[in-house]
Amino acid sequence: MKLGRLNHIGVATPSIADSIAHYRDTMGATQITAPFDLPEQGVKVCFVDTPTHSTGSGLSESGGTQIELIEPFDESSPINGFLAKNPAGGQHHVCFEVPDIEEARAEFEAMGKRILGPTRIGAHGTPIFFLHPKDMQGILTEIMETPKEAH
Amino acid sequence: MKLGRLNHIGVATPSIADSIAHYRDTMGATQITAPFDLPEQGVKVCFVDTPTHSTGSGLSESGGTQIELIEPFDESSPINGFLAKNPAGGQHHVCFEVPDIEEARAEFEAMGKRILGPTRIGAHGTPIFFLHPKDMQGILTEIMETPKEAH
Numbered sequence: 001m002k003l004g005r006l007n008h009i010g011v012a013t014p015s016i017a018d019s020i021a022h023y024r025d026t027m028g029a030t031q032i033t034a035p036f037d038l039p040e041q042g043v044k045v046c047f048v049d050t051p052t053h054s055t056g057s058g059l060s061e062s063g064g065t066q067i068e069l070i071e072p073f074d075e076s077s078p079i080n081g082f083l084a085k086n087p088a089g090g091q092h093h094v095c096f097e098v099p100d101i102e103e104a105r106a107e108f109e110a111m112g113k114r115i116l117g118p119t120r121i122g123a124h125g126t127p128i129f130f131l132h133p134k135d136m137q138g139i140l141t142e143i144m145e146t147p148k149e150a151h
Numbered sequence: 152m153k154l155g156r157l158n159h160i161g162v163a164t165p166s167i168a169d170s171i172a173h174y175r176d177t178m179g180a181t182q183i184t185a186p187f188d189l190p191e192q193g194v195k196v197c198f199v200d201t202p203t204h205s206t207g208s209g210l211s212e213s214g215g216t217q218i219e220l221i222e223p224f225d226e227s228s229p230i231n232g233f234l235a236k237n238p239a240g241g242q243h244h245v246c247f248e249v250p251d252i253e254e255a256r257a258e259f260e261a262m263g264k265r266i267l268g269p270t271r272i273g274a275h276g277t278p279i280f281f282l283h284p285k286d287m288q289g290i291l292t293e294i295m296e297t298p299k300e301a302h
Binding site: 001002003004005006009011013018019022023026027028029030048050051052053054063064065067086087088089090091094096097098099108111113133134136137138139146 | 152153154155156157160162164169170173174177178179180181199201202203204205214215216218237238239240241242245247248249250259262264284285287288289290297
């Protein structure tokens, strides 16, 4: 395993609409995707792009670690418990990229890390899985295969 | 306000030594700074570098959003409360860069956002301040001036 790109941080929110307004109006984000449903994961999702550089000639508006806003899709959403404890929302997970999802899964399994459910297609359209926070320093950790066309 | 680079995510830990081992041995990080004390902020700190690209010609080992590991410096550390609630550690804050810290502070104040304490020098040696999580969608948010030599 070689540490991959921090693709996004997952932020749970009771209202994607309110969170979009926050990132746009308070924080000054300019690149925010339209929200879409991921019913099989029980969430509505959108991404806020962050720049790779803040100053100088490298000024950019995207390409950095994204903020993934996630709102419950329905009553059975896996993030309902998190929002019950954190009604205003908050930091829910982090997501690192790997070049090969099956190889990564085998490596984490060999290390005895608990994997939460099957490998499935995530919000970026590539395979993902989640690792148990108790095995990952208290952090729910998503592993995603790097999109082929990206970067 | 224009959204700046996501400089780092702050991760609280009961043991920086254990967390360094986790990021090195489990996650495969290769660039981790030596821990250092920030007694005025009540924490010990080190940074795990993440790459900007995971695949292809842009393969890198640093330049992405960093993971800031923070361990209590003493009994009065401001992160003791967080660790009491989250004994294994977890996601503590996020930090965005701005080109001018005083300008940013004035803008957040004008928006009625609560700022926690004075502007002070942070772990990267540039001025920083924190915004109250209740005003920031449940997320303790650090604002830091971009290092002049960086990026």
